[in-house]
Amino acid sequence: MFELLGIPPQALFGQLLLGLINGSFYALLSLGLAVIFGMLNIINFAHGAQYMMGAFTAFFLLQFGIGYWPALIIAPIIVGITGIVIERLFLQRLYQLDHLYGLLLTFGLALIIQGLFRHQYGSSGLPYSMPAQLSGGHNLGFMFLPNYRGWVVVLSLIVCFGTWFVIEKTKLGAYLRAATENPTLVRAFGINVPRMITLTYGFGVGLAALAGVMAAPIYAVNPLMGADLIIVVFAVVVIGGMGSIMGAIVTGFGLGVIEGLTKVFFPEASNTVIFVIMAIVLLLRPAGLFGRAN
Amino acid sequence: MKRLSTIAFVAALAAGPAYAQFSDGVVKIGVMNDMAGTYADLAGPGSVIAARMAVEDFGAEKKGMKVEIVSADHQNKPDVGSNVVRTWFDVDKVDVVVDVPTSSVALAVNEIAREKNKVFLISGAASSDLTGAKCSPNSVHWTYDTWSLANGTGNAIVKTGGDTWFFLTADYAFGHALERDTAAVVEKNGGKVVGRVRHPFPATDFSSFLLQAQASKAKIIGLANAGADTTNAIKQAAEFGVVAGGQNLAGLLVFLTDVHGLGLKTAQGLIFTEAWYWDMNDANRAFAKKFAAANKGIHPSMVHAGVYSSVIHYLKALEALKSDADGTKVVAQMKKMPTDDKLFGKGSIRQDGRKLHPMYLFEVKKPSESKYPWDYYKVRATIPADQAFRPMSEGKCPLVKG
Numbered sequence: 001m002f003e004l005l006g007i008p009p010q011a012l013f014g015q016l017l018l019g020l021i022n023g024s025f026y027a028l029l030s031l032g033l034a035v036i037f038g039m040l041n042i043i044n045f046a047h048g049a050q051y052m053m054g055a056f057t058a059f060f061l062l063q064f065g066i067g068y069w070p071a072l073i074i075a076p077i078i079v080g081i082t083g084i085v086i087e088r089l090f091l092q093r094l095y096q097l098d099h100l101y102g103l104l105l106t107f108g109l110a111l112i113i114q115g116l117f118r119h120q121y122g123s124s125g126l127p128y129s130m131p132a133q134l135s136g137g138h139n140l141g142f143m144f145l146p147n148y149r150g151w152v153v154v155l156s157l158i159v160c161f162g163t164w165f166v167i168e169k170t171k172l173g174a175y176l177r178a179a180t181e182n183p184t185l186v187r188a189f190g191i192n193v194p195r196m197i198t199l200t201y202g203f204g205v206g207l208a209a210l211a212g213v214m215a216a217p218i219y220a221v222n223p224l225m226g227a228d229l230i231i232v233v234f235a236v237v238v239i240g241g242m243g244s245i246m247g248a249i250v251t252g253f254g255l256g257v258i259e260g261l262t263k264v265f266f267p268e269a270s271n272t273v274i275f276v277i278m279a280i281v282l283l284l285r286p287a288g289l290f291g292r293a294n
Numbered sequence: 295m296k297r298l299s300t301i302a303f304v305a306a307l308a309a310g311p312a313y314a315q316f317s318d319g320v321v322k323i324g325v326m327n328d329m330a331g332t333y334a335d336l337a338g339p340g341s342v343i344a345a346r347m348a349v350e351d352f353g354a355e356k357k358g359m360k361v362e363i364v365s366a367d368h369q370n371k372p373d374v375g376s377n378v379v380r381t382w383f384d385v386d387k388v389d390v391v392v393d394v395p396t397s398s399v400a401l402a403v404n405e406i407a408r409e410k411n412k413v414f415l416i417s418g419a420a421s422s423d424l425t426g427a428k429c430s431p432n433s434v435h436w437t438y439d440t441w442s443l444a445n446g447t448g449n450a451i452v453k454t455g456g457d458t459w460f461f462l463t464a465d466y467a468f469g470h471a472l473e474r475d476t477a478a479v480v481e482k483n484g485g486k487v488v489g490r491v492r493h494p495f496p497a498t499d500f501s502s503f504l505l506q507a508q509a510s511k512a513k514i515i516g517l518a519n520a521g522a523d524t525t526n527a528i529k530q531a532a533e534f535g536v537v538a539g540g541q542n543l544a545g546l547l548v549f550l551t552d553v554h555g556l557g558l559k560t561a562q563g564l565i566f567t568e569a570w571y572w573d574m575n576d577a578n579r580a581f582a583k584k585f586a587a588a589n590k591g592i593h594p595s596m597v598h599a600g601v602y603s604s605v606i607h608y609l610k611a612l613e614a615l616k617s618d619a620d621g622t623k624v625v626a627q628m629k630k631m632p633t634d635d636k637l638f639g640k641g642s643i644r645q646d647g648r649k650l651h652p653m654y655l656f657e658v659k660k661p662s663e664s665k666y667p668w669d670y671y672k673v674r675a676t677i678p679a680d681q682a683f684r685p686m687s688e689g690k691c692p693l694v695k696g
Contacts, residue, residue: 011509018501115330122592124335124549125525127557130533137535143505146533218533219498220525220555224331228498263493263502268465270502271494 014143015260021149023256024156025211029229030236030248031160032207035167038243039180039200042091043099045107047233048226049114050205053079054212055221056117059126068131068217075213076206083205087198110227117223125222134217152214159210160249167245176200232271235278241291251289316389316618321361323349323605324388326378326403327418329367332496332521333395335551336595337418339365341393343588344598347581348605351636357613364388368399375399376406383410389618390415390608393601397421397468407432411621415608417600420520420547421471422684425648429691432621434628436649437600438569440472441684443546446567446653446677448479451514451544457485459544460512462503462527464519465492472518472546488512495519500527504534513541520547525556532560549595553670558661561670565657570596570637571671574654577636582668593668603638604649607631641679646691653682 029051036044057075058068066074086109094101130148137146167173176196179186183193212226219225236255240247255274262273281289325345327337342365354361364386368375375394382388383406391407394400395418404424407414414433416424422441424433459480463469469492477487489510491503504527507515515536517524524545531543545552548566572582572593581602585594611627612618625647633641633649641651655675664670686694 011505014505015502018505021501022499118330118334120590122335122551122590123330123332123338123522124551125522125555127555127560129557129559135533137533144508144535144539146535148533149501218530220522220529222522222555224522225498228496260502263491264506267491267493267503271497 009142011142011264012261015264016257017140017143017145018149019257019260020253021153021256022260023253024153025215025229025252026233026236026256027160027249027252028156028211028214029208029233030240030252031163031245032204032211033233033237034240034243034245034248035163035207036201036204037237038245039176039204040091040197041095041099041180042102042106042201044201044204045103045230046086046110046113047106047205047208048228048230049110050079050083050208050226051212051215051229052117052223052226053082053113054209055128055216055219055225056121056126056212056223057209058213058216059128059221062128068213071213072210076209079209079212080202080206084198084202086205087201091201092194092198110230114223114227121223123222123224125220128216128221130217148217152218155214159207160252163207164245164249232274235274239274239278239281239288241288244288244290244292247288247290316359316612318387319360320387321354321359321609321612321618322386322388322390323361323363324379324382324386324391325363325365325393325601326368326375326391327393327395328370329365331370332523333370333418335555335592336521336549337393337395337597337601340585340589340592340594340598341365341417341601343585344594344601345392345605347584348602349609352606352609354609359609359612361609368394368396370396370399372398372402376402379403379406383407383412389413389621390624392605393418393597395419395597397424397471398466400424401428401467404428404430404433407621413608413618413621413624415601415604417604418597420468422475422689423467423471425644425646426684426689426691429646429689429693431647431693432625433647434604434625434643434649435647436604437596438567438653439648439683440468440475442569442653442677442682443472443567444476444479445682445684446655447544447546447565448476449483450565450655450675451542452480452483452485456514456542456544457483458512459485459487459514459516460507460510461487461490461516461518462500462507463490463492464495464497464523466495468520469495469518473516476516476518476546493519493523496521496523498526500530501534503527504531504536508534508536508539508541514544515541516544516546518546520549521552522555524548525552528556528564529560549597550593550668550670551595553658554592554668558659558664558670561658562660563658565655565674567653567655567677568596568671569651569653570599571654571656571673572599573669573671574673581637586668591667599637603633603635606635607633607643644683644686645694646686646689647693648683648686648689650679650683652679653677 058071134148240251262270366378390413400419408430416435422439463473629643656671
C-alpha cells in the first residue's frame with residue numbers, strides 16, 4: 001500500500017473530511033462577519049461572544065424542556081434580537097465614523113458579555129447532550145463519521161449558500177447592496193434603509209448564534225468558547241477578503257482542510273498555520289483572495 | 295532613673311506588638327492563578343476564598359497576627375505571572391505566593407521566589423519537576439503532582455489489562471511532564487506506548503487527534519491535559535465512538551469541576567486520581583458547604599483544599615518562628631513541623647518540598663447513583679502516603695543529600 005509522507009491514504013481521507021467539518025464552523029461564523037462588514041461596514045468583534053450566547057441560549061432552553069431542534073431556530077432569533085438592540089442603541093451612531101470605532105465598541109461589548117457569563121456560570125462549562133436522532137455514526141471504511149458531524153456540514157452548506165443566494169441573486173439582496181452603496185438614493189425609492197440595516201445586523205448575529213447551537217453538543221459550552229475561535233475566524237475573513245460573502249465561505253472550508261492536514265503532519269503548528277497563510281495572502285493580495293481593492 | 299526608664303521603654307517595645315518581626319508588621323499572602331480562563335473554576339477566585347477561610351480558621355486576628363490577602367490573574371502566561379510576582383515581592387511586600395496552576399508559570403515563580411528568598415506554596419500546578427530537578431528551599435508542593443497522578447491512574451489501568459497507550463498531550467511543560475511520568479509507569483508495568491500527539495494549548499477541536507489515536511489501535515488513550523481541553527476531548531471521544539470501538543480513555547488529570555461541566559452521562563465510569571474530594575467525611579463536607587455558599591455554588595476542587603491546608607500550615611510555621619522575613623527559614627520550619635489540618639489530616643513535608651498525604655483513585659458515578667448535587671465520585675482505592683509520591687531518591691532534587 002502506498003503512503004504519503006508516512007500517512008496511509010485512509011487516514012488522510014479521514015483528516016480531509018474532518019477539516020471540512022471544522023471548516024463548516026469557520027464558514028458559518030465568517031459568513032456572519034462578512035455580511036455585517038459588507039453591509040454595515042462594522043467589524044463585529046462581538047461575534048465570538050454572540051456565538052457563545054447561541055450555545056448558552058440552547059442550554060437555557062433545554063432547562064425549559066425545549067430541545068435541540070427547536071433551539072436551532074429559537075436561539076438564533078433570541079440572540080438576533082439582542083443584536084438588534086445593540087445596533088439600535090450603539091452601532092447606528094458609528095456608521096459615519098472610522099471602522100476602528102465599531103471595532104472598539106464591539107470588542108468592549110464582547111468582553112462585557114463574556115465577563116458576565118463567566119461571573120454567572122464559571123469557566124468549566126455546562127453539559128449539553130446530542131439529540132438522540134443524530135447520535136451514533138457510520139463507519140466509512142477509512143474513518144468513523146459521527147452522524148452529527150455529517151449534519152453539521154450539510155446544514156452549514158445549506159445556510160451558507162442560501163445566504164449567498166439571497167444577497168447576490170434576489171431583489172431583497174439587490175436593495176441591500178444598493179443601500180450600502182448609496183443609502184440616500186435607495187431611501188428616495190421609498191425603502192426603509194435603517195430598518196433594513198438593523199435587520200441585517202440581527203441576521204448576522206443570528207448566524208453566529210446558529211453556529212453556537214450547532215457547536216453545543218460537540219464542544220464544551222463555556223463562556224470562552226467564542227474568544228478562542230474569533231481570532232481564527234477573523235483571519236478567515238481577512239484571507240477571503242473583508243466583506244466578500246463567497247470569499248468567506250470558500251476560505252472557511254479551505255482553511256478548515258489546511259488546518260486539519262497540519263494536525264497530522266505538524267500538530268504543534270496547527271493553531272498558527274492559519275496566521276501564516278494570512279500573512280502570505282496579505283503580502284501578495286492585500287485585499288484578500290476574493291476582495292476588491294478600493 | 296533615666297537609664298531605668300529607657301530600659302523599661304525598650305522592654306515595652308520588645309514585648310508590645312508580639313509580631314513586630316513580620317516585615318512591615320503584616321503577613322501578606324498573594325494568591326495567583328487563572329482567574330478567568332480555562333482553569334478559573336478549579337482554582338480561580340475559589341482559591342482566594344479558600345485562603346481567606348484558612349486565615350479565619352487559623353484565628354490570625356485573635357493571635358494578634360495581621361494577615362492580608364491579595365490576588366492576581368496570570369492568564370496562564372509565564373511572562374505575565376513573573377511580572378506580577380516580581381511586583382508583589384519588590385513593591386507590595388508580599389511574603390508568600392500561593393496556588394499558581396499552569397506548570398510553566400509555576401516553574402517561573404519557583405525561580406523568582408528562590409531569588410528573592412520568599413515562600414511559594416504550590417497547589418494548582420502539577421509538574422513533578424517542582425520537587426525534582428527544579429526543587430527549591432523556598433517552595434512546598436502541596437496537593438498533587440504529575441508523578442502521583444501517573445502512578446495512581448497508570449498503575450490501576452495497566453494492571454487491569456490496558457497495556458498499550460496513545461497520548462493526547464497538551465503542548466507545554468505540564469503536558470510533557472504528565473506524559474513522561476505516565477509513560478514511565480506504563481513501561482515499568484510491562485505496557486507499551488505506541489504513539490503520541492501534542493496538541494496546542496488550549497485547543498477546541500480534538501477530532502483530528504482522536505482519529506490518529508484510533509488509527510494507533512492502542513487500548514488506552516491517555517489524556518495528558520487539563521480543564522476544558524480534557525472535557526472537550528472526552529466529549530468528542532464519545533462522539534467518535536472511541537469507547538464503542540474498544541478503546542478506553544484515561545483522564546490523567548480530571549477535576550471535580552470538569553466532571554460537573556461534562557455531566558455524569560458523558561463522564562460516568564471515568565477513572566482518575568485526585569488528592570481530595572469534598573464528600574469523603576464530615577469535615578470536608580462542612581468545608582464544602584461553607585465554600586460553595588461563598589463561591590456561587592461551585593464546590594471545592596482539590597486545588598482549593600490544598601490552598602486552604604497549605605496556608606494554615608504556613609501560618610503555624612510563622613507562629614512558631616515569630617518571623618516571616620527569611621523564606622528559606624520559614625519553609626525549613628514548615629518541613630520540621632508535622633502537618634495537621636481538618637482537610638488533609640496528619641501529614642508531613644519532605645526535604646525536597648513534597649507534601650505527603652494519601653491519594654485516591656476515584657470513579658465517576660453513573661447518573662442513577664448520584665443522589666444530590668455534586669455527588670459525583672466513588673472511591674476505588676486509597677494509595678497510602680508513602681506510596682503516593684515519587685521516592686525522593688528518584689527525583690534528583692539537589693536539596694536532598696546522600
